[in-house]
Amino acid sequence: MTVSSLQIAVIGAGINGLVAANYLQRAGHQVTMLERSDRVGGACVSEFATIDGIRQDYALGASTLGLMQDFVWQETGLSDRLEIWATPHPDLVFFPGQKQPTQLYADASDLAREYAEKWGEHGDVAAYVTDEDRVVRFLQAGYRAGRPPTVDDAVAALGVDLASLWITGSARQLLDHYFTSERTKVHIAMDVSESGPVSVDEPYSAFIIPMMSSGSVFGGSYGFVKGGIWQITRELGRINQQLGVNLELSCAVHEVDPGNCTVRYENSDGDRLLRPDHIVFATDPQSAARLTGDTKLIGHTDGQKILGTSGKLNLMFRKPVQWKKGTDKPEADTAFRYFFATDTLADFERSTFAVIDGEDFTPGYFQVYCEGASMRRMGLDEPFDRLAVFFKNLGLGAQGAELPAVEAEVKEIILRHIANPEDCAWSRLLTPTDLQQTFGFPGGNIEHTMLVAGQCYFDRNYASDPQQRFYQLGEFENMSICGSGTYPCGSVAGTPAYMCVKELLPRLR
Ligand SMILES: Cc1cc2nc3c(=O)[nH]c(=O)nc-3n(C[C@H](O)[C@H](O)[C@H](O)COP(=O)(O)OP(=O)(O)OC[C@H]3O[C@@H](n4cnc5c(N)ncnc54)[C@H](O)[C@@H]3O)c2cc1C
Structure with missing residues (x-):
């Protein structure tokens, strides 16, 4: 079948705009991308710090790669240009007072033994791992087919019991079904409130858990890109231009007229x-x-x-970070580390919601990404070692620069686990307000909207008739939407963009 080439405008050059443009242009259409900023990337960009007169780049927004589908990585052309790596070391989890961290082994029986030993877990870990894997494979099949989800599909593929446990139910029901230990439950509940204050009792909150493991670029794990994750958006911008995409930077779109399909924007030449x-x-x-x-x-x-209630603290060290606790394995310096401030679900929920009532900061958990050590594994020696700390819970109020006491507190929480804290030379705190102002994220939420019931799963669309066309915008047949607020979620993945284009392409013929 011949494809007639259509003119397509893509508004926004974050990961989703770039993936959409890539698939549309390769399908034979002529894409023009309009981006307000002077560079591509959206929330997947770098910044630099100057320390001792030396420049060191770091990830301003996203740091880790994980939720991208392997086929997007391959088909866009990114896999030919960039190097990625995920640590083989199990993630390490620390609860208050815990002597040695819990290692999150990939193997189910090793994991069950570790959970039992460290947290007194007596639930059915093997069943949890097997069932999650089934749900993840169901989600991945939907991504690949560009088929937005329905509960009926989930029931047909997984059966009534699994669909209600893993898709429509609450995270608490899911956790209570498989586990006995509060610490196991708190650790897994981490995904539920990652972007905002979502309760484990919220309908559909269970679904967030398999979704966060549904990337395939590292088989459900998370890792890094040589040079930094911003290489993905930067390189995809280059690939797209080589494909013939017309990229217009520093141009803000002011108005779109759905009636006659026009876009009014402003660049340095005016309107x-x-x-x-x-x-x-x-x-x-x-x-x-x-x-x-x-x-x-x-x-x-x-x-x-x-x-949004997440914050990020970037830290730089003059010498490689030496962790006080870990393992003897050579890759221990690259392991993801999760430090929890609470160890019951009740306290976890309290910390999740405390900041809604005006508190600046209530410690929940801290995910530490060892970016510098991972760069070294990929053969990239940088002037400074760097850590990115993605953490909870911050209120929407002040900017990071206005909260030196919070920055010091978060820093202290991390540095107490490090044997050479004196090497920490620089830090920068970003709050939800910074995310709102820097990236234009409404409410400072990294998913563009919260993952609460009514905004989760099949509800993550803006179409007047989602059964007809899920990624259509409103009633407008000549418009689609595919940012992080659409199914499945935000992240450096481009899955919404791929699914949107997959749905759209047959209609453009
Ligand atoms: C601090 C932080 C940490 C994160 N950590 C991770 C992580 O480790 N791993 C991960 O996978 N994800 C992470 N995320 C989430 C991830 O970065 C985002 O979900 C993702 O980058 C969003 O991509 P997007 O293309 O949907 O939207 P965006 O990146 O928000 O892109 C939208 C683009 O549209 C442009 N735009 C908006 N309005 C207009 C207009 N009127 N005219 C022209 N252009 C316009 C914007 O300038 C922007 O470039 C993090 C996010 C933040 C902020």
């Missing part, structure tokens, strides 16, 4: 008008709705829950 055949919004849903001026869409997106 410009584009008349594409189709428009793909790769922005957050609120911005997309506002650009159309459609009152129904604006009302819908304004009514959504969008609060």
Whole structure:
């Protein structure tokens, strides 16, 4: 079948806009990308610090790669250009007062033994691992097919019991079904509130757990890109331009007219008008709705829950970080480390919600990504060692620079696990307010919207008739949306973009 080439405008050059443009251009269409910033990447970009007069790059937004599908990694052309690596070392989990960390072994029987030994877990760990794997494979098949989910599909593929446990149910029901130890439950509940204050009692909150393991680029694990994760968006921008995508930077789209499919934007030459055949919004849903001026869409997106409560602390060290506790394995310096401040689900929930009532910071958990050590494993020696700490819970109020006491507290929590804290030369705290201001994330939420019921699974769309076309924007047949607020979720993955384009392409013929 011949494909007639259509003009397509993609608004936003974050990972989703870039993946959408890549698939559309390779399918024979002419894509123009319009990006407000002066560089591609959105929330997947670098920044640099100057320490002792030496420049060191670091990841300003995202740090780790994991949720990307392997086929996106291959088909976009990224796999030919970049090197990635995931530590073979099990993740390490630390609860308050715990003498030695719990190692999260990939093998189910090793994991069950470790859980039992460290946390007194007597549940069915093997069943949990097997069932999660089935659910993940079901989700991945849907991603590949570009088939947005329905509960009926889940029931058909998994059966009523698994679908209600893993998709429609609450995380608490899921955790209580398989586990006995509060620490096991708290550790797994970490995924539920990763982007915002979502309760483990929320319907559909169980679904967030397999979703966060549904990447395939590292088989469900997380790792790093040589040079930094921003190489992904930077390189995809280059690949796209080589494919013929027309990339316009430093141009803010001000208005989109759905009636005659026009985009009004502004660049250094002034006001410009584009008349594409189709428009793909790769922005957050609120911005997309506002650009159309459609009152129904604006009302819908304004009514959504969008609060984010995650923060990030970047740290640089003059000498390689020496961890006080770990293992004797050579890769121990690259292991992901999770430090929990609470060890019961009740306290975990309290810390998740405390910041809604105005507190600046309530410690929940701290995920430490050993970026510098991982770069060294990939043969890249940088002037400074670096850690990225993604943590909970911060209120939406002040910027990181206005909270030196919080920055010092988070730093102290991490440095107490490090034998050479005196080598820490630099740090920078980002709060949800920084995320809102730097990346334009509404409410500072890294998913663009919260993963609460009504905004999860099949509800993560903005279409007037999602059964007809899930990624359509409102009632407008000539518009699609594929940012992080759409199914499945935010991350440096591009899955919403791939699924959106897969759905769209047959309709463009
Ligand atoms: C601190 C932090 C840590 C994170 N950690 C990780 C991590 O470790 N791993 C991971 O996978 N994910 C992580 N994430 C999430 C991940 O970075 C995002 O989900 C993802 O990058 C979002 O991609 P996107 O393309 O959907 O949207 P965005 O990156 O938000 O891109 C949208 C683009 O649209 C542009 N735009 C918006 N409005 C307009 C307009 N009117 N005109 C023109 N352009 C416009 C914006 O400038 C932006 O470039 C993190 C995010 C943050 C902030």
